[in-house]
Amino acid sequence: MKILVGIKRVVDYNVRIRVLSDGSGVDTDGVKMSVNPFDEIALEEALRIKEAGNADEVIVVSAGGDECQQQLRTGLAMGADRAIQIQSSEALQPLSVARAFLKIIEREDPGLVIFGKQAIDDDNSQTGQMLAALWDRPQATFASKMVVNGSSATVTREVDAGLETVEVDLPAVVTVDLRLNEPRFVKLPDIMKAKRKPLDVVALDELGVTVEGNIEVGNHAPPPQREKGVMVEDAAQLITELKNRGLL
Amino acid sequence: MTEREVMEYDVIIVGAGPAGLSCAIRLKQLKPELMVAVIEKSAEIGAHILSGAVIEPGPLDDLLPGWRENPPPTCIPVERDEIWLLSQKGRRRLPTPPQQKNHGNFILSLGAMCAWMAPQAEALEVDIFPGYAAAGIRYTENGEVGGVIIGDMGVDSEGNEKDTYMQGIEIHAPITILSEGCRGHLSKQLIEKFGLDRDSDPQTYGIGMKELWQVQPGKSKPGLVQHTTRWPLDSKTYGGSFIYHLEKDRIAIGFVTGLDYQDPEFVPFEAFQQMKHHPMVRDLLEGGEILSSGARAIVEGGYQSLPKTEMPGALLVGDSAGTLNVPKIKGTHQAMRCGMLAAEHIAETGSWQGFDAKFRDSTVVKELHKVRNIRPAFYKGFWRGFLRAAIETITAGKLPGTLKVHADHSALKKLDGYTAPERHWINRDLPPRDRLAAVYFAATEHDEDQPVHLRILEPDVCITRCVEEYDNPCTRFCPAHVYEMVEESGDGESGANRLQINAANCVHCKTCDIKDPYQIIQWVTPEGGSGPNYQNM
Numbered sequence: 001m002k003i004l005v006g007i008k009r010v011v012d013y014n015v016r017i018r019v020l021s022d023g024s025g026v027d028t029d030g031v032k033m034s035v036n037p038f039d040e041i042a043l044e045e046a047l048r049i050k051e052a053g054n055a056d057e058v059i060v061v062s063a064g065g066d067e068c069q070q071q072l073r074t075g076l077a078m079g080a081d082r083a084i085q086i087q088s089s090e091a092l093q094p095l096s097v098a099r100a101f102l103k104i105i106e107r108e109d110p111g112l113v114i115f116g117k118q119a120i121d122d123d124n125s126q127t128g129q130m131l132a133a134l135w136d137r138p139q140a141t142f143a144s145k146m147v148v149n150g151s152s153a154t155v156t157r158e159v160d161a162g163l164e165t166v167e168v169d170l171p172a173v174v175t176v177d178l179r180l181n182e183p184r185f186v187k188l189p190d191i192m193k194a195k196r197k198p199l200d201v202v203a204l205d206e207l208g209v210t211v212e213g214n215i216e217v218g219n220h221a222p223p224p225q226r227e228k229g230v231m232v233e234d235a236a237q238l239i240t241e242l243k244n245r246g247l248l
Numbered sequence: 249m250t251e252r253e254v255m256e257y258d259v260i261i262v263g264a265g266p267a268g269l270s271c272a273i274r275l276k277q278l279k280p281e282l283m284v285a286v287i288e289k290s291a292e293i294g295a296h297i298l299s300g301a302v303i304e305p306g307p308l309d310d311l312l313p314g315w316r317e318n319p320p321p322t323c324i325p326v327e328r329d330e331i332w333l334l335s336q337k338g339r340r341r342l343p344t345p346p347q348q349k350n351h352g353n354f355i356l357s358l359g360a361m362c363a364w365m366a367p368q369a370e371a372l373e374v375d376i377f378p379g380y381a382a383a384g385i386r387y388t389e390n391g392e393v394g395g396v397i398i399g400d401m402g403v404d405s406e407g408n409e410k411d412t413y414m415q416g417i418e419i420h421a422p423i424t425i426l427s428e429g430c431r432g433h434l435s436k437q438l439i440e441k442f443g444l445d446r447d448s449d450p451q452t453y454g455i456g457m458k459e460l461w462q463v464q465p466g467k468s469k470p471g472l473v474q475h476t477t478r479w480p481l482d483s484k485t486y487g488g489s490f491i492y493h494l495e496k497d498r499i500a501i502g503f504v505t506g507l508d509y510q511d512p513e514f515v516p517f518e519a520f521q522q523m524k525h526h527p528m529v530r531d532l533l534e535g536g537e538i539l540s541s542g543a544r545a546i547v548e549g550g551y552q553s554l555p556k557t558e559m560p561g562a563l564l565v566g567d568s569a570g571t572l573n574v575p576k577i578k579g580t581h582q583a584m585r586c587g588m589l590a591a592e593h594i595a596e597t598g599s600w601q602g603f604d605a606k607f608r609d610s611t612v613v614k615e616l617h618k619v620r621n622i623r624p625a626f627y628k629g630f631w632r633g634f635l636r637a638a639i640e641t642i643t644a645g646k647l648p649g650t651l652k653v654h655a656d657h658s659a660l661k662k663l664d665g666y667t668a669p670e671r672h673w674i675n676r677d678l679p680p681r682d683r684l685a686a687v688y689f690a691a692t693e694h695d696e697d698q699p700v701h702l703r704i705l706e707p708d709v710c711i712t713r714c715v716e717e718y719d720n721p722c723t724r725f726c727p728a729h730v731y732e733m734v735e736e737s738g739d740g741e742s743g744a745n746r747l748q749i750n751a752a753n754c755v756h757c758k759t760c761d762i763k764d765p766y767q768i769i770q771w772v773t774p775e776g777g778s779g780p781n782y783q784n785m
Binding site: 015016021030032184185188189192 | 380
């Protein structure tokens, strides 16, 4: 069985996000970029499934410009067998990415497709679900535990009320949550090995997918700044201050 | 413990700063067949680099001819120089000394420059590994340096292996280049082990803090280089600020204080913040926002403090040796030249032997010799230093005699009998409010569940002698508020304090390792990839 893992290049979670003054987006000048942390968890799980003998090959796939090859190489260094870049210079929305992944699925015929539950840049949480619908296969989202048993997988999902366990027939789409596993560190010699692993580049239009912009972004704005605090002497003054602000 | 995995190279370089990267590039230019690797503890190349920076382009022209057609992302020719002598509210323009004339130089981000150099090294097939810390030295059977040991990852705070545990590998190489920058922890060990500083004065240091600001449109004058001195420092404390005007309404502002300051209650961070409130500076910053901030110790010892730069199997280059030129307020050109010199030596001889002699005879050391008495002249206070500096400058360092340099940690006065100068510092309102707010802009990150990388060799001293003698200066000199005295919880009544080390705040500046008066703080590498994530610093 092949496992396909989707990974996205995003601004690193440690970076303090700054909105550009014209509101057109966030500042990525000189900013550290990384693999979306949820996608790293997805890849870790795929590698563990393979190491347990339940899969033969792990393929990392990313959609974007050539700079995302850096993240694909990270995936290869973690242990993926090969990588595919869906090349597009335009910013892609979830539906376009899901359509492109469907084309890759038609070529590769995987038994399992794993994504992070969402990307930490736009927080959409849509690609996995859309792909399952387009592919007409089962989906199990927000996985905190998964076990592959032959032609099906048992997945524990994190839901509002607690945990829910579902069983899906394979092939299926699984999106993973934070508690599923802790991704491994990359071994230094594996970085060298990753340089020699295959990385195929397929242009988006080669796959017959057109970029759709069905979501229009109006503006970006930072959260309002917290106002300066006032030190009060006693409870009476606190009440006065609150009344002055119309809060009491 | 299982045997460590090994990778072999011809040359292993520790630290991807200007010295290390220049060395790597030059090695591959001269001898492409050499296998060269660079390891770097920061998660990305440039993320632990902090500098002004105004640089002399000579070594860049030499190393990467044609770089001017493809310059680093931020790179602005210097248009104008200004030096200001500040009082609390006033200012007086000083003539620019010749060393500080910046015509032909460039303002840039050294972090961004290193990130720009790294792919050029990789294009020459240098293997660069960011995110891996050289935790120890690997010695050969006959006691020579034979490479480095990469730190283990996935170890918890008690030293136990976590699920993600990964043993660090050994990198073996006949030649190891230490380009760790100021107070590198491996360089420190090697200087001690091989007695490399036997014939030199102690190294001295400064603490530099920097903030990158996005200011209101029109306030930044791209290409303007400003330096200030005096206020808010007393005349016994050496230091000053830099204000570099960048494009896109950005300003790089920073403050450097000599770590030979005497006042145990002095807070370098506070001095920086006070300087920002001088009317001249405040006007620039008001209404702007901070993009990034951080701190790093810098070398100030110069010629007198240069250790021997070769030892069996290894070389010290750049600020691992201490090549920064203090009167010029520049180190990058020296570090690059030194890295290139090491590469040329290795390419020519295939050995580490004989490098030190070549180094002593190079322009790197000649430049330091010329200005050797300027920084130590300021030990006698600002005005006497100023006068001596002028004389030394006019005579180009040709006067006989070399002033002695003293270790910084011994400069701190004990509380008993010391009266701090009246500072007249004001209540501030520009951000950051305090050191914790500043650390936020350094985007520093350490997994909290790992061994504390700031080791206190004699913890008892902190809660006994140090409280009385110095009132725990670590809680003040650390720019990231790593050290904190907290009341021992539990017994309530006793009021006993303990030293809490907030290691996750650390920005890897090394000030504690330097300034601690008992020399019992030891900075070691945390897990690779930890530490600040500077952007454009």
